Amino acid sequence: MANGETTRVRGIAARAGGWSARHRWAAVGIWVLFVVLAMGLGSAAGQVKVKESDQLGGETHTAAKIIEDAGIEEPASETVLIQVRNGSSKATDAGFRDAVDAVMRAVEDTGKATDVTSPYDTRTISKDGRSALVQFDMRGESDTAGERVEPVLKAVEGVQKDHTELRIEEIGGASMMKQYNDAFGDDFQKAEYSAVPVALGILLIAFGALVAALLPVALAITAIMATMGLMGIVSHLQPMDDTASSVMLLVGLAVGVDYCLFYLRREREERAAGRSADAALRIAAATSGRAIIVSGITVCVAMAGMLFTGLATFEAMGLASLMVVAVAMVGSVTVLPALLSLLGERVEKGRIPFLHPDKRRKNGNAAKGNGESRFWGAVLRVVLAKPGVALVVAAGALLAIAAPALGMKTQNLTLDQEFGDSLPIVGTYNRVNDAFPGGSEPAEVVVRAKDINAADVKSALADFRTQAVSSGASRGPVEIKVHDAQNIAFVYVPLVGGSDQDKAGQSLDLLRDKVRPDTLGKVDGVQAPITGQVAGNKDFNDQLIGSVAPVFAFVVVFAFLLMLVSFRSLTIAITSIVLNLLSVGAAYGILVGVFQHGWGASLVGAEGVGAIVTWLPLFLFVILFGLSMDYHVFVVSRIREARLRGRSTKDAIQHGVVTTAGVVTSAAVIMVAVFAIFGTLSMQSMKQMGVGLAAAVLIDATIIRGVLLPAVMALLGERNWYLPRWLNRLPDLTHDESPEPVSPPQPPAVEGERVGV
Structure with a gap:
């Protein structure tokens, strides 16, 4: 384009940037008010967490809904493994029995446990007779059991010190929760806290000026803060969880910094080329601002794809990510131009000379290459x-x-795959599974009937217990717990295969497809969905695989x-x-x-x-x-x-x-x-x-x-x-173009004025 030609910068991004630059304090004030209001309203509303019954579909969902509707709070179950280390001792020996009695007394004396059962009553003695399980439940809510289990762990450790010839170890939902929190509870926080300084350091190297480096980080952080508040409000329609918050922080920091970086770099480039501050800002709004809007909408659409999975956690992640991208996009094309207009040349404050010497020529000409990368x-x-x-x-x-x-082979990682040797409880998990295949992760059959104590229901439960073992799906023992008031029974079935997910999955299929129809399925009015760790993984995988095609499309x-x-x-x-x-x-x-x-x-x-x-x-x-x-x-x-x-x-x-x-x-x-x-x-x-x-x-x-x-x-x-x-009738969103940079500075433009080239 020849010098002297003009072009009008137009479009949503250009108009938003122009309004923001003219009403600087109003734009900044509206943004701050929005962030404060979002956080305040979100805090007042509180965040609704994803319920267990909504986590998955299939039988796992049905089972969780039955338990939830019945008002039954399943306690956190714990197990103490008592195992012969060396020699020919057996669980029937007097010394072994003494250790079992000592474990039961120690656990009961803490006052934190209930329903402590002996392996001699529940028949939880391994096939080789060298291992036994003392089982009990933690008092109180299962979600917080990890906070109360320490006295029990110490009591078990005390028994271990008195019986060094045996291996005495505790494992279960509460103890695993505690070990996990002790070892990795701060991992996420450390990662999240270190992400901001890392981003700031890289931006400082990129811009060579402290103020310019702080702007993208400040925008990203305020966008994340506002979205956290919005998540609380939206959670009343779509429940949220901690995973969604972590993903939102990652995505928010990434796009928030990126969008601001794109905008700020273009504005500085135009100013380095000789344009006035006002003209540089208008061109940045029309070009980088437009690219931010197009990119932001595209990212939002991609995140919306997670809403098609039907999985509550994925839906929460998708909605939280979508919101933070939308907030960062709006902030980039509104409050950022206002801040740049307010700061002017002060955006270069805190300059570090050895990082980026001023490349603008003293005679007013543009920097060589207009910011082009030599590499x-x-x-x-x-x-x-x-x-x-x-x-x-x-x-x-x-x-x-x-x-x-x-x-590619995908699977839900087992405990030893997830943590390796970094957690002592992984070794306990493997030893329990070796001695009692499937014992640490049994299938759980939730049986609901009009009368759980009816003769035909009791007979069907007994038949199910027998056939679960005779079919080869389990080696037992199969445990039944009845809740008379709610007419519900829980049947716990250790699955053959143990930690081998493929074999355990085959055992689960055998229970679902053969054993259940032949027993409980023959009683009218009985529901018997099968849940548990293995079943949950299978239902999750089935639902995820089924959603791949629609999400991709x-x-x-x-x-x-x-x-x-x-x-x-x-x-x-x-x-x-x-x-x-x-x-x-x-x-x-x-x-x-x-x-x-x-x-x-x-x-x-x-x-x-x-x-x-x-x-x-x-x-x-x-x-x-x-x-x-x-x-x-x-x-x-x-x-x-x-x-x-x-x-x-x-x-x-x-x-x-x-x-x-x-x-x-x-x-x-x-x-x-x-x-x-x-x-x-x-x-x-x-x-x-x-x-x-x-x-x-x-x-x-x-x-x-x-x-x-x-x-x-x-x-x-x-x-x-x-x-x-035939596609010419499509909407035209390509009009936000800018003129070529010029060398001499231009006078400040006013609204509606053409920018000369």
Whole structure:
């Protein structure tokens, strides 16, 4: 475009930025009021947690609903393993019996336990006669049993000291909860607290000025605070949980910092090119502001995909993530322009000279390269010189990385897979399962009848107990607890297979498909859903697998449509989807290689896991598909902008990629660093999430956006902008374009004035 031509900056983002800059204090005040009100109302409303009965579908849901409707509070059950260490002693020996009696007395004397049972009464003695289980329930609510179990643990430890020839160890819901909280309770808090300083440090390096670095972090934190309040209000319609809060914090920090980074970098770039503060702000609003809105809506759509799973935890995560992205997006295009207008040159305060010497020339000319990256400039010259070769090499490398994903094995991780040797209770868990297969995680049959003590019901319960063992689904003992007042009985069935989930799953199927229909199923009016750890995992997996297709279809189709109306190009919409899928595939391949096959597993502390946690692939797809759009929209918007200003397609690609490389790199480094923090946690599921997210973002910001995208666009040439005539009626959301930067500063523009070039 020749110098002297003008263009009007238009669109929602430009108008929002213009209003915000003109009404600076009002914009800031409204934002602060919104954050305070959201937090206050959320605190007053309180947060409704996801109920156990809503966690899953299938029989697990039915069983939990029966228990909930009956008002039965299942206590936290505990078990003490008493086992011969060496020698030929048996559970029938006098010394062994003395130890059992001592354990029962010690547990009862704490006053924290009830229904303490002897293994000689319940027949919980192992087949080889060398192990026995003392079982009891914790008094009080099961959710807080971990806070009250310590005296019982100490009492059991005291008995162990008096009987060194035996192994005496406690395991159960309460003791596992306590050990987990003691070992890892602060892990999440440490990771969350360290994420903000890490992001701030990287931004300080990127901008070289303290005030400029603080702005993105401040925006992200206020967006997270407001969303926490909104979660309390919304939880009365869609219950929330702690997992949703952690994911919301991760996503909020990532997109909040990214959006502010995009906006601030463009504003500084325009000012460095010689524009007035007002004109630079208007151009940043029209360009980066528009990219933020397009990206934000796309991310929100991707997060909404989790609402199709039918799983309460996923629905909570999706809604919480969607809200924080929407809040961060609105804040970026409203309060940020006001803050930049208020600060003016003071945004450069706290400058660190050795990090970023002022590159603006003293004679007023623009900085060389207009903020272009020399490294990516060199890479782009190679890519654009031979785009075909670059495409084949980069795509081939990513396909090779993604290849292991074809053999992905997913499962709910067992205790030893999740924690390895980091928890002493893992050893106890394995010893109980070896001696009593399935004993630590029995199937639980919740039987409801009109009269639980009716003769036909009692007979069916007895038959079920007998056939559960004779069918091979269990080796027993099968325990029955009856609640007369509620006409409900609980049947506890140790499953053959124990911690081997595949074999335990086969035993569960045998109970559900054969034993139950042949016994309890023949009594009219009896409900007998089967729940428990193994059943819960199976029902979760079945529901998750059933939701994969609709979630994938929803996210891909709506992302495609958003790209189509945002860029009015069928080609760009298609390539954006293909590149994002390739990025996600590569992340899957890395996960499988590291955590399933063990390639480099020692580097991240993941030896011996052997599987990917079931929920992760779908979760990663939704999160990564959304976050990847940040970079894609930002880079392609800049390329399209340059193309509409008269540059050739090849030149526009060069200009768009190298001028956005700095901000994309900074944003990616922040995301990778934050996600990598979660990759350091002890839980393998969190480690897999952190490693998967960090690897995908790194690949996306480098190979995808720096090599594949420009190579594909260079090969397509003018076909990048192809839109069939029959699609011309689509809404036009592409009008927020800016003029080329100029060298001499421009006078401050007023509302409705054209900005000269």
